[in-house]
Amino acid sequence: MKTTLLHIALLLLIGLSSKAQMQPFALQDVKVTGGPFKNAQDVDLKYILALNPNKLLAPYLIDAGLPEKAPRYGNWESSGLDGHIGGHYLSALAMMYASTGNAETKKRLDYMVDQLAQCQAKNGNGYVGGIPQGKVFWERIHKGDIDGSSFGLNNTWVPLYNIHKLFAGLRDAYEYAGNQQAKQVLIGLGDWFVELIKPLSDEQIQQVLRTEHGGINETFADLYILTKDQKYLETAQRISHRAILDPLIDKQDKLTGLHANTQIPKVIGFEKIATLTGKSDWSDAAQYFWQNVSQTRSVAFGGNSVREHFNPTTDFSQLLRSNQGPETCNSFNMLRLSKALFLDKNDVSYLDFYERTMYNHILSSQHPEKGGFVYFTPIRPNHYRVYSQPETSMWCCVGSGIENHTKYGELIYSHSANDLFVNLFIPSTVNWADKKLKLTQQTQFPYQNQSELIIETSRPQELSLNIRYPKWAENLEVLVNGKAQPVTGKPASYVAVNRKWKSGDKVTVRFKTTTRLEQLPDGSNWAAFVNGPIVLAAKTSTADLTGLFADDSRMGHETKGKLYPITNAYALVGDPATYLNRLKPAGNLQFGLDSLMLQPFYEVHDARYQMYFPTFTQAAYDEQKAKLKQQEADVLALEAITVDKVNCGEQQPEVDHQYKGEKSESGYDDEQFWRRTRSYITYQLQNKNRTGKYIIIRALEDIKPETMSFLINEKPAEILSSEGKTIRLRANDNEVITVKIMAQSGTNTARINQIRLLTR
Structure with a gap:
């Protein structure tokens, strides 16, 4: 498939705006060719192929009454969330195939879809799922027997969240890999769900939606795009959670204390529904949510939440203390929301957050050599992260993790009807088939602040090449075939180069970055070093990394090693004007800081680390250290006997x-x-x-x-x-x-x- 089917259908449905509508390239058209993102893609492919499709299919076969071909996985896949990784796996296979053309991923994808189709046929009513005792559970819901909380619906662990993964996986199997059978299974599943909730009142549906349900409203919007059947769009609106949507429409911040990743997929659905219905207030709500989370609730590397929940915007102290820092799933979904808003609004500012989060959270969330995905990324000084293993770990962040590293090509480039946009500086190629034009990007960014863009075209043609001027860039130079071009743009915009391009034309982009200190959003005295979009951190120790690679225990995704006192953290003490002067450049984005060595956070693995540094005047340091020492002693004493x-x-x-x-x-x-x-x-x-x-x-x-x-x-x-x-x-x-x-x-x-x- 040479394009993204759902996106083309969406453009046909809503029409192009008067200004040039931003469009993505299909994953098939963009190839990542080098650097840390190519390595991450390759490592992810090995992890994906280490998983056993038959084990992932087992919950579906069990529920359909068909014989298993292999026992199901343990961990979350056999303790109530059975089948959720299977849905993610479909998405990961489809996107990895689109990105790389790997034949084994396509073979596995087609096999899994066929097996799911057999389960659906056996069930006989369009349903297919891996939820334990699913038929009994769904019948209770159909009859209006509803007892729900934030994660338990009739004492079943997030069943709508679970089945949403299958909806999304089937959609992706069709969208990215062209599997027609997946489309038919998806429509059958959608029809079953429409009938399931038909007897329920709006009040009962909102009661069901109190329990985490992923982005199931988005997938019904996708079904409408695929079929143009109005019932799916009506269902998408009906299963949108008003308790979240209404305050966002009114620009009211009621997010503190809410389970963070429960909310983000709902908002992606609000935005997609808005593009289909013209509900501008829903799109405004999505923008308000994005602005709130990305600018007031996110730390330097783009992640958000503590112990999976939104902390107060005025107090990040819990985040500094906890070993359960931002959850990777949150950033997975914030990138999806950022992409949707960027394409809808043609606003380059969404890319600044997208880039920051992709480099610093997503890229760092996979072990670059051994593979394995991170659930929590603490900012607690001198703490560490835990990595999954294929046979033991079936957490939600493994599901989103196997997807994360398949699609790095999705926004490196975009285009309008006539113009090409370079959004990210990553070694890659893009083939624009409609224009018979290929662009190759050669860069070692972020280690060198330069990128070269080389044009290949079947014939000379005039178009505008638009190069992103990042918000973090101190300046920007653009040269065409060695000749400097006027740069009239400003940071967080595009610099347009309009000319008749011919094969061999070379564009050189140069920019300057500096290292700066960024405080936490609450304005407290904790700050991180950031160079351009790259967050820097220091390895502090390799001691007591208990559970570094997770076992199959229920809480294997959480660190078990000792919590080192926060008072032991390296502090920046003295005149704030001198803090940055203490950095001693050591090459390749490495900087000496006394006994520490700062480097890109995505390079820091198998170690404890420090990303955030407390800043003090000397007098404040002496006073605060004594106070914190007693508080920390009390906390650690209680944990020691727990x-x-x-x-x-x-x-x-x-x-x-x-x-x-x-x-x-x-x-x-x-x-x-x-x-x-x-x-x-x-x-x-x-x-x-x-x-x-x-x-x-x-x-x-x-x-x-x-x-x-x-x-x-x-x-x-x-x-x-x-x-x-x-x-x-x-x-x-x-x-x-x-x-x-x-x-x-x-x-x-x-x-x-x-x-x-x-x-x-």
């Missing part, structure tokens, strides 16, 4: 601890998460080596034992003390301890914030 803990109301910790409950709700108040119930809630704590002796339950208001009861492994718990917002229970010596909290007389319990299992 065997296991669950932060109630947060998605991943609750999933990891097998949350179950009825008549329960969660929320975020006073910068703390909570969960309460009018019936019961339960969690499983892991009592490693049976060292846990006591359970501490903490709430946001006073715990009144007469209104609540507590069970340990279904037996009444011994209450050792109850004081205000905290209650202390005696644990038993089981390896798995189930804590059950029950409400008395149907009244709400206190808002439970945290449960800890302690050694003393």
Whole structure:
């Protein structure tokens, strides 16, 4: 396929605007030819081929009642999110095939689609999915039996999020690889879903949408583009989450405390629906969300969130302390939103964030030699990251990870009807078939601030070559065949070179970058060194990298190594005007900083690192260090005696601890998460080596034992003390301890914030 089918259909449906409409090139038309992105693509291909399609298909075959060809994978693929990686795998195979032409990826893709078609035929109603007991679950929803929370719908782990991955995978199999069978399976699945929700009221649908559901509204917009059947566009609007959309339309920031990656795909859907319906307020809402997240909630490398949730814009301290920094899935989806807005608005400023995030978060999220994907990227000083392995790790960030490195060619170039745009400085080629023109880009950026663009054309032809003038560039020079051209543009715009081009014409682009300090968005005294778009960091230690390559445990994606005191972090102390002068250039974007060596963050692997540096005057440093030292000592002392803990109301910790409950709700108040119930809630704590002796339950208001009861492994718990917002229970010596909290007389319990299992 020589073009992107869905995008062409979209342009036909909405028509071209009066100004030149920005269009992407198909992945088939752009080849990445060298540098770190080509390496990342090659390493990702090996990881993709190390996965077993039959294992990924197993959940679908099981649910359809067909024999398995291999046992399913473990980890998240056999603990409730069964089948979600299979959907991502379809997308990754399709885009890798489009980007590289690798025959094995196409063979696997066609095989998997055929197997899914067989599952769909066996089910007989258009449905295909890997969700455990899926038929029973969906029948309950069809009948309006709905009990949902942020991640659990009828005590099933994010089922709509799960099936959205299959919708997207089938769409990509058709869009990028031309698989016609995928289109038919996709339409059948879409028709089943339309019938599934037909009996539900709008209120019931919005109740369902309280649970994470990915970008399922976007995929129904895609179905409309493919078929022009109005029912899909109506469904896309009906399954758009109004609790998120309405405040965004009103330009109200109500994001703090929300699970970050739950929201971003919804907004991608809002933007696509807007382009199809002319709902400008929906598109404005998407722009407001993008501006809010990218400019006030993102750290230097483009990522956002702490423990998967949006932190307050005025306080990034939790992010600095936590070992669960920005989640890679968030940036995966923020890039998709940035791309959509760039193409819709023809606004080059979206590319500044896109480029920053792609270089510093996405590129750094895969091990450059061994492969493996990162879930959390902490900014806590002297901490590290964990990498997945093909046989053990089935996290969401593995699913998005195998996609991330297949599509680096998607926005290096773009075009309008008559003009070519160079958006990113990456070694690559682009073939513009309609113009019979090929452009080759030769560059070693970011290690050298220059790029050469060489034209090949079947005939001399006049067009405008538009070169992005990045926001970070101190200046920009453009030469054509060695002759300097006038540069009238400014940063965050394009410089247009309009002439009759002939084969062999060479354009040289040169720019200057400097290193600068960027503070956290909250204005606190923490800052990162950034050169051009490249975030710099220093390796600080290779000690105690426990779990560097993940095992198959439920929390294998989280670091287990020691938390080093923040007070031990390297600090910039003294006159702020001298901070940058301390850097000693050492070549290849390396800079000495006393005993540290700064380098591009995407080069930092297999080590603890420091990306953010506290800045102080000498007097402030002495005062702050003493204060932080005591705070840090208290935190580390508590962690030292903690065997296991669950932060109630947060998605991943609750999933990891097998949350179950009825008549329960969660929320975020006073910068703390909570969960309460009018019936019961339960969690499983892991009592490693049976060292846990006591359970501490903490709430946001006073715990009144007469209104609540507590069970340990279904037996009444011994209450050792109850004081205000905290209650202390005696644990038993089981390896798995189930804590059950029950409400008395149907009244709400206190808002439970945290449960800890302690050694003393």
